[in-house]
Amino acid sequence: MSDQQAQSVAFVRDTMLPQEAPPASQTGPVKWVRDNLFPDVFNAVLTLIALFFIYKILAGFLPWLMGGLWTTASLAECREILDGATGGCFSVLTERWNQLLFGFKYPPDQYWRPTLAFVMLFVAAAPLLFAMYVPSKVLYFTALYPFIAFWLIWGGTIVVPLVALLGFIVGYMAFKKVEAASFAGALGAAIVSAAVVWFVGGFLSDAMSGVLALPEVPSRDMGGFMLNFILGVVCVSLSLPIGILLALGRQSDMPIIKWICVVFIEFIRGVPLITLLFVANVVLAYFLPPGTTFDLILRVIIMITMFSSAYIAEVIRGGLAALPKGQYEAADSLGLDYAQSMRLIIMPQALKISIPGIVNVAVGLFKDTTLVSVISMFDLVGMIRGPILASTEWNGVYWELWGFAILMFFPVCYGISQYSQWLERKLATDHR
Amino acid sequence: MKKTVILGALTVAGLTATAAAAATLDDVKARGKLNCGVTTGLVGFAAPDANGEWDGFDVGVCRAVAAAVLGDASAVEFVPTTGKTRFTALASGEIDMLARNTTWTFSRDVDLKFEFVGINYYDGQGFMVPKELGVSSAKELDGATVCIQTGTTTELNLADFFRANNISYEPVPIETNAEAQPLYLEGACDVYTTDASGLAATRAAFEDPSAHVVLPEIISKEPLGPLVRHGDHEWGDIVRWTLNALIAAEELGVTAANIGEMSGGTDNPEINRLLGSEGNLGEMLGLDADWAMKAISAGGNYAELFEANIGESTAIGLSRGLNAQWTDGGLLYSPPFR
Numbered sequence: 001m002s003d004q005q006a007q008s009v010a011f012v013r014d015t016m017l018p019q020e021a022p023p024a025s026q027t028g029p030v031k032w033v034r035d036n037l038f039p040d041v042f043n044a045v046l047t048l049i050a051l052f053f054i055y056k057i058l059a060g061f062l063p064w065l066m067g068g069l070w071t072t073a074s075l076a077e078c079r080e081i082l083d084g085a086t087g088g089c090f091s092v093l094t095e096r097w098n099q100l101l102f103g104f105k106y107p108p109d110q111y112w113r114p115t116l117a118f119v120m121l122f123v124a125a126a127p128l129l130f131a132m133y134v135p136s137k138v139l140y141f142t143a144l145y146p147f148i149a150f151w152l153i154w155g156g157t158i159v160v161p162l163v164a165l166l167g168f169i170v171g172y173m174a175f176k177k178v179e180a181a182s183f184a185g186a187l188g189a190a191i192v193s194a195a196v197v198w199f200v201g202g203f204l205s206d207a208m209s210g211v212l213a214l215p216e217v218p219s220r221d222m223g224g225f226m227l228n229f230i231l232g233v234v235c236v237s238l239s240l241p242i243g244i245l246l247a248l249g250r251q252s253d254m255p256i257i258k259w260i261c262v263v264f265i266e267f268i269r270g271v272p273l274i275t276l277l278f279v280a281n282v283v284l285a286y287f288l289p290p291g292t293t294f295d296l297i298l299r300v301i302i303m304i305t306m307f308s309s310a311y312i313a314e315v316i317r318g319g320l321a322a323l324p325k326g327q328y329e330a331a332d333s334l335g336l337d338y339a340q341s342m343r344l345i346i347m348p349q350a351l352k353i354s355i356p357g358i359v360n361v362a363v364g365l366f367k368d369t370t371l372v373s374v375i376s377m378f379d380l381v382g383m384i385r386g387p388i389l390a391s392t393e394w395n396g397v398y399w400e401l402w403g404f405a406i407l408m409f410f411p412v413c414y415g416i417s418q419y420s421q422w423l424e425r426k427l428a429t430d431h432r
Numbered sequence: 433m434k435k436t437v438i439l440g441a442l443t444v445a446g447l448t449a450t451a452a453a454a455a456t457l458d459d460v461k462a463r464g465k466l467n468c469g470v471t472t473g474l475v476g477f478a479a480p481d482a483n484g485e486w487d488g489f490d491v492g493v494c495r496a497v498a499a500a501v502l503g504d505a506s507a508v509e510f511v512p513t514t515g516k517t518r519f520t521a522l523a524s525g526e527i528d529m530l531a532r533n534t535t536w537t538f539s540r541d542v543d544l545k546f547e548f549v550g551i552n553y554y555d556g557q558g559f560m561v562p563k564e565l566g567v568s569s570a571k572e573l574d575g576a577t578v579c580i581q582t583g584t585t586t587e588l589n590l591a592d593f594f595r596a597n598n599i600s601y602e603p604v605p606i607e608t609n610a611e612a613q614p615l616y617l618e619g620a621c622d623v624y625t626t627d628a629s630g631l632a633a634t635r636a637a638f639e640d641p642s643a644h645v646v647l648p649e650i651i652s653k654e655p656l657g658p659l660v661r662h663g664d665h666e667w668g669d670i671v672r673w674t675l676n677a678l679i680a681a682e683e684l685g686v687t688a689a690n691i692g693e694m695s696g697g698t699d700n701p702e703i704n705r706l707l708g709s710e711g712n713l714g715e716m717l718g719l720d721a722d723w724a725m726k727a728i729s730a731g732g733n734y735a736e737l738f739e740a741n742i743g744e745s746t747a748i749g750l751s752r753g754l755n756a757q758w759t760d761g762g763l764l765y766s767p768p769f770r
Contacts, residue, residue, distance in 0.1 A: 076747065079639055095482050104484040220511075282520040376472050376512045386512065387480045389610040390473025392747050396637035398614055 064088050068400075074393035092394045093404055096383075100404060103223015103378050104387055110155070110215060114226050117149040121233065129419065132426075153222075153230070155214035163201030167194040219297040223378035225408045230297070231379075232366040232412075235304040239365070240358070242305065243312025244351075248342065250317055261313070268310035274371055276303040281375035300372055308365045315357035319350035352427050359420035363413045380405050456528050456660070456667035457718055460501055465509045468494035469527035472512040474609070475633040476742040476750075477533055486510045489741040490531040493552055493658055493675060496727040497529065500674045500719060505730035515584070519544055522661060529671050531658040533627075535585060545662040549672035552657050552734075554754040554763050556650035557586050558628040560635060563643050565622060570649040574599040579612050579621035581605075586626055589652040609634060627654055633748045670717050677724040680706060680766040681733035683757050688732040695725050706769045713769060724769075734764065 024030060038044040067087030071094065072078045078089035093100070102111055124145035127138040147161035171194030178186040222230065249261035268276075280299040288294055323346060331341030351358075373382030384401045388394050460466050470478040470490055478488035486494075491510070499505040511527045522530045523545070533555070534540070536548040559570050567573060570593070580587050582605045594601050604621040606612045613634055616624040624631070628650060635641050658675065660668045681687070684703050686694055695707045704710035708721035717723065731737050742750045756762025 075637070099480075099482070099484070104480045278516070282517055286520070286524060288524075374514065374516070376514045376517055378472070378512070382472065385608060385610055386472035388473075390471075390475050390479040391481065392475055392479075395475045395633065396613060396639075 060086075064399075070094050075396050076393075088400050089397055090400050092388065092397045092400055096388055096394070099224060099388065100380060100383055100401075100408075101224045102226050103221065103383065105221035105223065106217060106226070107215065107221075110217065113152045113155070113214065117152040118229070120145060120148065151214065153217070153226075154219070155216040157205060157209050158212040159201075159205040159208045163198060163205055166201065167197040170194060170197045219295050222297060224383055225380045227297075227372070227377065227379040228366070228369045228408075229412075231301060231304060231369040231372065234301055235308055235365060235369075236362045238301075238305045239309035239312050239361075242309035244316055244347070246309060246313035247316035247320060250313065251320060264306075265310045265313050268306055269314070273304070273307050273368055274374060276307055277371060277375050279303065296377065300375075300377070304365065304369065308361055311361045312358060315354050315361060316350060318357060319352075319354035320346065322353050323349055352424075355420055355424055355427075359416060363416050366413060366416070367409065380408060456664045457501065457670065460528055464502065465507050466494065466498040466501060466529070467509045467511055467527045468497070469511045469513045469518055469521050469530040469532055470494065471532045472514055474533060474630075475637070476629070476746065476748045478510075478531075480510075487741070489553065489737060490533060490658075492731040492737040492741065493531045493678075494529070495730045496678055497671055497674045499730035500677075500723040500727040501670060503720070503726055505726075519546070522546065522659070525661070528667070529658055529660050533629075533656040534659060536655045536657055536659075537585070540659075546659045547662055547668045548657050548659045549668055550657050550675040551655040551763075552675060553629065553655075555627045555629050555654035555656050556754075557589050557625060557652040557654060558631050558650050559647040560616075560624045560631045560644055561622060561647060563645050567647065570647045570651070571597050571599065573601065573623060575601070576622040577602045577604055577620070579604045579606050579616050579624045581609070581612070581626060582607070585652070585654070590625055593651040613637065629742065629748075629750055632750050633742075636747045636749060666718060670719065673717065674724070674727050676766040677706060677727050677769075678734045678737065679757075679764050680769060681724075681728045682735040682764075683759065683766065686728060686733060688729055688736060691725055691728055695722065702769055 021027070025034065037047040063086045065088060067082070067085060068090045069078050069081060069087060070090045072081060072089065072091040073095075075089055075092070078087075078091060082089075098108060098111065102114060106114070123138065124142045127134045127136060127142055144165070147165045150164075151158050151161045171190040174193040175186045175190035178189045246261050246265055249257045250265065252258045252261070277300060280303040281296065284294065284299060327345060327349065328341070331345040334341075336344065370379055370381040372379050373385060376382070376386075378386060384405060388401060389397070470486065470488075473479045474488070474490075476488055478486060478490045480486050486508075494508050494510065495505040498508045511521060513521050513527075513530070513532060518530055518532055518534065519540075521527050530546075531552075533553065534548075535555075536551065540546055541548055559573070561567050561573075573594075578590065578601050580590055580603050587603075590601070590603070601623075604615065606615060609626065609630055612624055612626070615621060616634075617638065624634070626634075628646065631646050635644050635646065638644060658671055660671055680702075681691075684700065684706065686703060686706070691707070694703055695709060697704055697709045701710060705713055707725045708714050708723070712721070714721040714723045720726075732740070738750075738752065738755065739745055742748045744751055752760070752762060754763050756764065758765040
């Protein structure tokens with residue numbers, strides 16, 4: 001039998017063949033290139049055209065970047081050294097970087113203060129942005145941060161922010177004391193007691209102006225990207241809560257509150273931001289008594305905050321409208337009061353829906369802070385358009401300066417947008 | 433700054449602080465600083481340098497006034513203003529004087545209630561074209577595209593000029609001088625028009641200035657000068673005569689270098705009166721006797737200011753032209769110090 005079998009079957013493999021590597025054309029980079037760049041004639045042509053343009057751009061850009069000069073004293077000197085060769089004149093950045101970042105009047109030996117405030121901002125923002133990873137104790141620091149940052153950036157005695165902080169604390173305690181009796185009464189008590197503390201504290205801080213004082217820097221001396229950043233951060237963080245209140249107010253059953261909110265939102269949305277800025281800068285000066293100046297940055301912050309909170313209110317109203325009516329009814333049937341149902345049921349869902357819209361407003365707002373350059377504030381754009389391009393040394397440098405502005409703005413805006421996408425994924429609890 | 437925390441307190445303070453505006457001179461002395469409005473940046477006329485120090489021809493006028501009033505040329509708070517905010521800043525009292533290449537016109541003087549105290553630069557609108565265009569007169573510009581700053585008197589002058597000469601043009605509106613430069617160089621417009629001083633400064637910043645020419649026609653009068661608010665003539669007099677002192681100093685040969693020697697007394701009674709060794713001109717203004725000496729020492733006389741900031745030795749390279757002394761065929765003519 002065994003012979004027969006051996007004759008009838010010429011060969012029997014009794015071991016597995018080792019696995020062959022896939023053909024070269026079906027693996028690795030080659031396959032990726034074939035699949036993605038050259039799958040058919042039409043796409044191959046498009047790829048070649050795209051490559052050609054990339055080459056063109058890089059061929060122009062890289063020599064300009066690599067051949068750039070960093071140490072000359074003026075544009076004329078740059079041109080002399082380059083002598084017709086391609087190269088950027090980046091010396092303007094090495095000479096004026098501090099002005100681009102901090103404005104031209106912030107005292108250079110105090111640059112560490114805004115820088116420190118900037119670093120601390122990340123610590124302060126962490127528990128708000130990444131609540132699940134950061135110990136909640138850090139929130140105390142977040143609450144203190146506005147006062148620390150104010151003291152660091154503007155300087156002066158530490159008594160001023162302390163008094164401001166004390167006012168908030170006293171107001172909060174008064175609120176808690178009376179809250180049980182009546183909500184409105186508690187609000188009134190909080191405002192009155194805080195105002196008393198601030199009023200008394202005003203004399204105190206005048207009297208103690210030397211206590212732990214950093215050299216004072218007036219608002220007029222703020223500038224550069226620092227100014228954009230201050231405006232952006234302050235206005236976004238103020239306009240979010242105000243926007244939520246406005247959105248809720250607009251949905252309210254109480255006619256007066258509802259109409260105040262509707263009129264505010266519609267009026268502000270109907271006016272261009274630049275008009276509001278002009279009002280802040282120019283028109284207010286007519287209403288105030290002559291000789292008094294109301295801090296310009298504060299005026300601008302108020303205007304930008306009003307503007308963006310109206311937009312955020314509408315975005316959040318969209319989120320509220322998208323919620324099924326059942327959610328409201330469910331909250332009611334659980335016996336929750338208005339504040340509880342909003343805080344626990346409605347808002348978490350509505351805000352989640354609104355994230356892309358809110359981020360859109362925030363990014364737009366951050367970029368809109370450059371508009372303050374038209375009311376002669378020297379933010380990053382104002383610095384470039386005004387003092388730097390008007391100096392005899394650097395009159396005529398464009399690409400280098402605007403490139404720097406892009407380098408400043410892009411990471412911030414891109415970071416905000418990436419964060420929002422991460423947050424959306426994190427909160428994706430719906431069933432798709 | 434302390435008040436910013438406390439909005440309510442601030443408003444109250446604001447209402448009580450200055451119910452009645454005192455004389456500007458007293459305000460400036462009490463403050464210890466002159467608030468001087470300047471441009472946000474114009475090559476040669478006003479711009480902060482790498483250390484944040486303001487520098488320029490208009491800035492020199494501010495410093496001279498500060499030196500005359502306070503005895504310290506650095507006691508100036510420069511308030512940058514744009515073309516749109518400058519007049520409100522002055523009218524609201526935010527600044528004590530404005531030295532921001534502002535053209536002296538009837539309506540600004542009369543209707544806006546300002547007082548132009550003099551002229552520190554005689555300018556006029558001109559045209560710049562690339563040399564290869566082969567144009568030698570503005571009248572040959574028929575059908576040209578013209579880069580023009582919107583909302584300025586130059587825009588109106590341009591329309592008048594082309595209509596008067598019965599030729600056509602196509603305007604390319606731009607916002608600032610800084611924007612005009614690349615547009616003009618890229619060929620988005622054939623002609624760039626603005627004040628002649630601005631043209632010279634723009635041209636000086638080009639990679640190859642010799643490839644562009646400024647046409648001979650000057651189509652408008654743009655007398656630029658410092659201005660103050662209506663209603664405080666004493667203050668207006670101080671600014672006016674400080675400017676005149678700079679101009680007269682050039683005419684009389686008083687410079688920052690020889691002023692120390694001359695202030696001791698010279699044979700020329702007018703110099704003596706100007707520098708305070710004779711007469712009581714300073715007292716009449718409510719200033720020290722050596723007010724003019726301090727003003728001139730701040731940045732030199734008119735000629736020295738001109739040469740240091742916009743003159744032929746600088747990158748801008750403006751010639752004196754109309755801005756020469758009347759004795760040299762220019763228009764600068766200071767009334768006598770008597």
